[in-house]
Amino acid sequence: MASFDLKDKTAIAGAGSSPFGRKLHRSPIDLAAEAIANALDDAGLGRDQLDGMIVSFGSPLGADVDTIAPLLGLKLRAYSQTWAHGRFTASCIQWASMMVCAGLANAVACLGSWSLSHIRRPKFGGAGDREGAREAGGGHGEDPVFGMTSPGAGAALVARRYFERYGANSRQLASVPVAFRKHAALNPNAIMRAPITVDDHQASRLVCEPLRLLDYCLVNDGAACVIVTTAERARDLRKPPVYISGMQPLPGGAEEFIWSYPGLGVAQQSVFDYDAGVQPVYRMAGVTHKDIDALFTYDAFSILAWIALERFGFCKPGEAAAFTQDGRIELGGELPMNTNGGLLSEGHILGWAHQVEIVRQLRGECGPRQIRGAEVIQWANCYGDSMIYRN
Amino acid sequence: MAQYLKPLPTITPLNQPYWDSLRRHELRMQRCDKCARVWYPPSPLCPRCWSRQFSWTPLSGRGRVSSWVVFHQPYFKGFESEIPYNVAEVELDEGPRLMTNLVGIANHDIRAGMRVEVVYDDVTADLTLARFKPSTS
Structure with missing residues (x-):
């Protein structure tokens, strides 16, 4: 990083979202427009000052950047978009940081939107599994010929592998959705706020065994957006900057399977004892695990939280089952996770609502779910990418 | 057929x-x-x-079960009558893993590491699938 060190050089200047809901019956472009407008307003920026945009996901379920821009009367100098996966949140923010540092844009809206109101059940997998029909198969292990379909089935495959290798079980896994639901109960924007217990989890129906309904995230409508600009510009705007201190990009290759860390032995991964070591994101930000006041992660399925904890070295392989017990990942615990309620309870906004929550936590705007004295918050995912933010 | x-x-x-x-x-x-x-x-x-x-x-057509899932929710019309059906990842003795269904075994008897061997399942006149059954060798 010597020649292009981005530590604390860029910041999130604004964050905003649309309402989240199961049946909003609003179009993705409409939801995206609301999130962008709210994020710009939060930053104190006018739409004429927005000159860059990076969208994750996009059509057919979400809005694409090349339709958002003209319909909102924007004039963008630079834009980009990922394909329709939830794994690109950090990537978008990282690219936006590089863009503003390189002078390719001054302020970049990073966002995702989608609307599933009009899709009949099941919404993922089955006859509409375009990904499973892809050459060489789906990115979550989809192989429809054998009935293997949907992202959740790939997570179930990882969960079974994990359970068998480390002797963990579904009852222990319940600690993740139970914790996040407690957080959602404190979040007026969350879709699912009624408390759940471990027994509720165990009584919920099996979807793809060993995963149950309460191991699965919500399927909903919504959009969320953050505005990335240089730290220097951000300091002159409406709200205190949330600095981007550390970045770790998304790794790829034969040793990677989206929901697993290297060595677990899913898909074509080798089998070995994974050692997180010191992940690059901590070196870049100049912090250690002890400095992390909260951890946010892509929790499309409960098992992903365990994988992320081990992948980033919060605990050793096989230890997350014990680590997540006894309130450790709840507000007031040693490492609060997903204080918004996550994809499991707040709503699935493709990882973008997590970024909005991180910004609000670091500004002290979270009311009853505020982490006291939060200074450093990490976004770190089972698939290996990460951001470290500070105030 | x-x-x-x-x-x-x-x-x-x-x-x-x-x-x-x-x-x-x-x-x-x-x-x-x-x-x-x-x-x-x-x-x-x-x-x-x-x-x-x-x-x-x-x-060799031989390998071990490395992981498996059981579908309880229907996704495909063609699999609906078989719910709950299994999908297993089998690690072949030669190294690669492939997705398959295990046959000749109840779902609750599937175990990680169990030995399996290929079964050629002629599902149509033009299509044969590699499914796997428990093996003693």
Whole structure:
């Protein structure tokens, strides 16, 4: 990083979202427009000052950047978009940081939107599994010929592998959705706020065994957006900057399977004892695990939280089952996770609502779910990418 | 033969030899002529040494269950009557893992590491699938 060190050089200047809901019956472009407008307003920026945009996901379920821009009367100098996966949140923010540092844009809206109101059940997998029909198969292990379909089935495959290798079980896994639901109960924007217990989890129906309904995230409508600009510009705007201190990009290759860390032995991964070591994101930000006041992660399925904890070295392989017990990942615990309620309870906004929550936590705007004295918050995912933010 | 309602594979020039071999009741995968690596899914070159010199080599058809799931929610019409059905990841003795269904065993008897062997399932006149059954060797 010597020649292009981005530590604390860029910041999130604004964050905003649309309402989240199961049946909003609003179009993705409409939801995206609301999130962008709210994020710009939060930053104190006018739409004429927005000159860059990076969208994750996009059509057919979400809005694409090349339709958002003209319909909102924007004039963008630079834009980009990922394909329709939830794994690109950090990537978008990282690219936006590089863009503003390189002078390719001054302020970049990073966002995702989608609307599933009009899709009949099941919404993922089955006859509409375009990904499973892809050459060489789906990115979550989809192989429809054998009935293997949907992202959740790939997570179930990882969960079974994990359970068998480390002797963990579904009852222990319940600690993740139970914790996040407690957080959602404190979040007026969350879709699912009624408390759940471990027994509720165990009584919920099996979807793809060993995963149950309460191991699965919500399927909903919504959009969320953050505005990335240089730290220097951000300091002159409406709200205190949330600095981007550390970045770790998304790794790829034969040793990677989206929901697993290297060595677990899913898909074509080798089998070995994974050692997180010191992940690059901590070196870049100049912090250690002890400095992390909260951890946010892509929790499309409960098992992903365990994988992320081990992948980033919060605990050793096989230890997350014990680590997540006894309130450790709840507000007031040693490492609060997903204080918004996550994809499991707040709503699935493709990882973008997590970024909005991180910004609000670091500004002290979270009311009853505020982490006291939060200074450093990490976004770190089972698939290996990460951001470290500070105030 | 009754109409086949389950999803069909996406056959491309790259994986055609795999599906052709199954129709002959052989399990063949690409084996690198240079470094002897066997890999799956089919790739245009050896993922280890990048040699394009490879042979579609017959495999033992034996391996172990590395992980598995059981579908309780219907997704595909063609699989609805089989719910709850299993999907397993089998690690072949030659190295690659593939997705499959285990036959000849109840879902609750499936165990990680159990030995399995290939069963050639002629599901249509043109399509044979590699399913696996418990094996004693």
